[in-house]
Amino acid sequence: MNLSPHYILAVEASVKAGIAIKQIYTSKDYQIEIKDDDSPVTRADKTSSAIIADMLRETGIPVIDEEHCCPDFSVRKSWKNLWLVDPMDGTKEFISGNGEFTVNIALIEDKQPIFGVIYAPVTGELYWGGKVTGSYKALNIQEWSTFATIEKKAIKIRPDQKTDNILKIAASRSHLDKNTESFIASLEKSFENVTFVSKGSSLKLCMIAEGTTDIYPRFSRTMEWDTAAGHAIAAGTDGVLFRQADLKELEYNKEDLSNPPFFALSGIQNKKKLNYF
Numbered sequence: 001m002n003l004s005p006h007y008i009l010a011v012e013a014s015v016k017a018g019i020a021i022k023q024i025y026t027s028k029d030y031q032i033e034i035k036d037d038d039s040p041v042t043r044a045d046k047t048s049s050a051i052i053a054d055m056l057r058e059t060g061i062p063v064i065d066e067e068h069c070c071p072d073f074s075v076r077k078s079w080k081n082l083w084l085v086d087p088m089d090g091t092k093e094f095i096s097g098n099g100e101f102t103v104n105i106a107l108i109e110d111k112q113p114i115f116g117v118i119y120a121p122v123t124g125e126l127y128w129g130g131k132v133t134g135s136y137k138a139l140n141i142q143e144w145s146t147f148a149t150i151e152k153k154a155i156k157i158r159p160d161q162k163t164d165n166i167l168k169i170a171a172s173r174s175h176l177d178k179n180t181e182s183f184i185a186s187l188e189k190s191f192e193n194v195t196f197v198s199k200g201s202s203l204k205l206c207m208i209a210e211g212t213t214d215i216y217p218r219f220s221r222t223m224e225w226d227t228a229a230g231h232a233i234a235a236g237t238d239g240v241l242f243r244q245a246d247l248k249e250l251e252y253n254k255e256d257l258s259n260p261p262f263f264a265l266s267g268i269q270n271k272k273k274l275n276y277f
Contacts, residue, residue: 003133006059006107008147010083010117011128013055014103015144017048018121021088021103025121030095040091041067048087048103056083061107064257066225073255082108082253086225090200099123100200106228111251116232118202127206127233129155135209135236157211157237157267165192170204170216170264179219179261187215205230208239208266216264219244224257230264238267 003011024030024044031043049067056063064070065085076082083105088094090101099122106116115130124142129135135155167187171180188194197204197213201222207213209230231241231250241250244261 003147006061007115007128007133009055009059010105010107010115011126011147012144013052014105014117014119015126015141016055017051017087018103018119019143020044020047020051021094021101022121025094032095040095042088042091042094044094045088045091049085052085052087052103052105056085056105059083064225064253066223069257076253077255079253080110084108084113084225084228084252086202086223086229089202089226093200100203102200102202104202104225104229106225106232106252108228108252111253112249113228113232113235113252116229118206118229118233120203125206126150127155127209129209129236130232131235133236135233137206137210155210155233155237167191167194168197168212168214169194170197170199170207170213177220180217183217183219201226202230205234205239205241205264208264209234209237211237211266214266217244217262218259218264219261222259222262224252224254224259227259227262228252234264234266240265 021044033041035041045067049065053063053065061081061083062079063083063085065087067087086104088101089104094101103119106113117128119126124140126138126141136152137155138150138152169184171184197207204216208216227241227250241262241264242248243250244263250259250262
């Protein structure tokens with residue numbers, strides 16, 4: 001596999017930042033603060049952000065980071081390329097101790113994510129890829145040596161993963177808003193068996209990429225840095241993220257960096273299966 005130096009650097013940055021996060025997670029010295037938007041931030045978020053910023057600086061490509069957002073749109077609207085970074089996706093999961101938090105890094109070109117990395121520090125799962133490169137996974141990455149030494153496996157969606165009358169939804173029955181409940185009810189009328197999987201948001205997109213989940217409907221608010229890396233990885237296996245309003249693919253580096261409600265679908269076979277889109 002021949003990846004560009006920028007891509008390899010993003011993979012390295014995600015793992016090194018994740019290792020630092022795990023050390024803080026183990027120490028329990030979180031140093032929790034509340035931001036202006038009432039969301040929590042910890043020492044782990046800040047440490048990860050600093051590591052990634054330092055490493056990506058050498059690319060000369062501008063960075064939008066959740067913890068350091070961001071130049072005015074009048075400045076960034078002319079950017080052809082940029083990095084979108086969530087130094088720790090799932091801060092609430094980190095604080096609660098359930099382990100479902102990740103490091104997300106994506107490279108954007110002309111409003112689309114062309115490469116993404118998602119690293120889960122607790123499990124050591126590492127995902128990366130994009131539409132051109134294809135998408136890959138490595139297991140139990142607990143330290144960084146070199147990219148060449150990582151035991152990589154291409155993510156492929158097999159035909160036998162798909163069953164016409166079974167639909168796997170990335171959602172939780174205990175944490176559903178009314179719009180999601182209504183949407184799921186409509187799916188239950190069309191499929192004999194609807195099952196649910198609940199994980200942190202970026203890990204849901206990794207499941208979309210792997211084909212272990214068919215659809216991830218998202219009606220509540222997310223930000224561009226929450227989805228960009230997973231969007232790229234899913235695209236590497238023919239997955240797609242599109243706006244619910246007009247069924248067009250999500251775009252990035254918008255004036256408003258929040259995402260509209262969207263659907264994520266796994267692979268071309270599911271796009272055919274859910275033919276009412």
